[in-house]
Amino acid sequence: MxxxxxxxxxxxxxxxxxxxxxxxxxxxxxxxxxxxxxxxxxxxxxxxxxxxxASRDELLTALIIDAYNSVGEQAEQAARDKTDELAAFLGMAHAVREWALNDPHQWALIYGSPVPGYQAPQDTIGPATRVILLIASLVESAYTNGRLTERPPITGRYAEELAVIAERYTTGATPRLVAAALSAFLHLSGALSGELFGQLTASVEEDRRGFFEFQMRGAAYLIGMTDAP
Amino acid sequence: MxxxxxxxxxxxxxxxxxxxxxxxxxxxxxxxxxxxxxxxxxxxxxxxxxxxxASRDELLTALIIDAYNSVGEQAEQAARDKTDELAAFLGMAHAVREWALNDPHQWALIYGSPVPGYQAPQDTIGPATRVILLIASLVESAYTNGRLTERPPITGRYAEELAVIAERYTTGATPRLVAAALSAFLHLSGALSGELFGQLTASVEEDRRGFFEFQMRGAAYLIGMTDAP
DNA sequence: GAAAAGCAAGAGCACTGCTCTCGTTGTGAC
DNA sequence: GTCACAACGAGAGCAGTGCTCTTGCTTTTC
Missing domain, CATH: 1.10.10.60 (Homeodomain-like)
Structure with missing residues (x-):
């Protein structure tokens, strides 16, 4: 026993x-x-x-949490041991893409439209933030290492909200950096959802990896991680 | 009779x-x-x-086509009669956002995860391209009017695919411009899906419009429509 | 060893998409 | 004007769904 x-x-x-x-x-x-x-x-x-x-929804929630952790783990692993933040960001992005291509339905489960009537419980928001926190940490690292091109500061009410987030989740990032990280994350998820949900049909069909790379380099440029747009 | x-x-x-x-x-x-x-x-x-x-799927298809046309119409109307392409782009983006906020389920229907087992028929791809073609036309207009900051050309296989698209759907855009338009569109859809599908929960809650504006200005900068990132 | 809690199975309820049949009704050809 | 025919609405029925409740059985706990 x-x-x-x-x-x-x-x-x-x-x-x-x-x-x-x-x-x-x-x-x-x-x-x-x-x-x-x-x-x-x-x-x-x-x-x-x-x-x-207890219900189908509860089973789905369990699967969602697992999926968040799975993609988060894959992203973190890909970002590790990279020479600089740009390499880490691009490696991470491709890892997330590989994960999504490998099981599109799991991607849809966490980043697609919410299941009808399904309300994400509190348990999911922790694992859900892993990827975005990873991006934020890369941005912050590049900033402290002096490898981030200056971008104009942000103002307005959303900047104050992001200041609270920066205070709570980072060790010294500015609202501008959090905004950049969020933007990069949404660019990433938009690019992948577009590819997986058929928005790219009849335009880029063959070299989708190359086009994804182009987009992620664009996102990195927007952040200030690289000087070549 | x-x-x-x-x-x-x-x-x-x-x-x-x-x-x-x-x-x-x-x-x-x-x-x-x-x-x-x-x-x-x-x-x-x-x-x-x-x-x-004939089936539930066929009804859904009809709704999808209507939704594509609805958001496309709203976007085109918002872009009309604007002083320059940047204003048109931002106005269009906000119009799409308003449309999506007004009926999130219709947004999910066309830009969210595909309905299980549902295969989008040929009828949908026409209306589906209205918004992205609008963005492409704005980019092309800015280019021919000399209001577009030069961006490095693109290479690779995806560039060739985009050249075909440029040839077929535009009146003289380069592959680089088509890539920019696609990227801006995916940035837009990513930002909105993130907002609507709950990815922004517990970060930006109040001033989501301001944050969306920030993101779309970023996208415009990436395209070369503005010089302030 | 007895009481309590956990577990699997089956029946059953209300719902779904979809098909088939059966009368009815509008329509075009003669 | 008549008459065959296609379109139509309604109902029954089939196979499937999520979920609940009851009934026995087994494991744990006291």
Whole structure:
């Protein structure tokens, strides 16, 4: 009799197994995940799944959190051990793109339109900020290392809001830097959503990686990370 | 006994009425549109709706085309009669934002994750390009009027693809200009999706319009429409 | 060992998209 | 004017969905 108890361990395994099968269904059938189909695949009654997830939404939430952490991890790993912030930013961007291309439905789950009637619970906002915090840290690092071209400061009410964010989440970034990081992140997510959701259809078809690189270099220039637009 | 016939006219009216009710349902219940609920609201049997739309997907397609045209129209109207291209671009961006804020579900319908199992038919790609072609025309206009700061040319395979697009859809734009227009469009859609889909939660909450303006000015700078980043 | 809590299964409810059939009604050819 | 035909609305029905409730069984806890 181990400390956590047999039942608790089995429960954890079962929970994980449900998520795995659910992810598989998500990858093939898209976002309209069927709890009954997942239960069928597991050889159990659909009602039994409700012992592990109170509702379909709760299962989706678990998958969303996992997805945020997955892409966050991949991004952080790609940014590590790079010579400078520009290389880290571009490597990170390509890593996120690879992750998204590898499982478009998971991308849609976290960065696409919210599932109807689904309200993101508090648990998700932590993992959700990993990528954007990573970008912010790169911007801040470039700034403190003197590798960031000066950009005019920002003013207005949104600048004050961003000052609060800078105070809370960074170790000395200005509102301008937070704004730059947010902008870069939204440029990244826009570029990827455009590619994955078919907005690029009939324009760039072959060399989408090259076009993505071009866009991310543009975003880096806008931030001040590079001097060549 | 008008030329189109009574039946044809009633059919057209009925088709429009179904779309109106469906749009209302979309605005309140989100993307999981229920054909039966729409039929109930119209006081008719659900099977009768199938006389007008062969499937739920076909109804969604009709709504998507209408939405593309609606936002396209609003964008074009906002860009008209502006003193210069920068003003037109910013006015257009804010118009698109207003349109999206006014009916987020329609925005999600066209720029969010594709509906599961839904494959956009050929009919949609025409209306879908209205906004981006508008941006391209603004860029081209600024270029021919000498109001566009020079940006380094682009190379690579995606540049060749964009050259084909430039040849087909513009009257003399370079691949670089098409790339700029695409980038600006994706920046716009990324900024709006981020705002609407909750990516900005707990950062910019109050002055989102100001932050959006900041981002669009950034995009304009990246294009070369303005010299102040 | 008894009581309590966790668990799986099945039936059932209300809902969905979609198909088929069956009368009815407007339409064009003669 | 008549008559065949296509369009139409309604209803029943099928297979699927999320979710709840009850009924037995097993594991944990006291």
């Amino acid at each position: 181990s400390a956590p108890g047999v039942r608790a361990r089995v429960r954890a395994e079962m929970t994980e197994e449900i998520k795995i099968v659910a992810r598989r269904h998500l990858a093939t059938d898209g976002a309209n995940l069927s709890l009954r189909a997942v239960a069928r695949d597991l050889g159990m009654a659909s009602s039994a799944v409700y012992r592990y997830f | 008008s030329a189109p016939g009574v039946r044809a006219r009633v059919r057209a009216e009925m088709t429009e009425e179904i779309k109106i009710v469906a749009r209302r349902h979309l605005a309140t219940d989100g993307a999981n549109l229920s054909l039966r609920a729409v039929a109930r609201d119209l006081g008719m049997a659900s099977s009768a709706v199938y006389r007008y739309f």
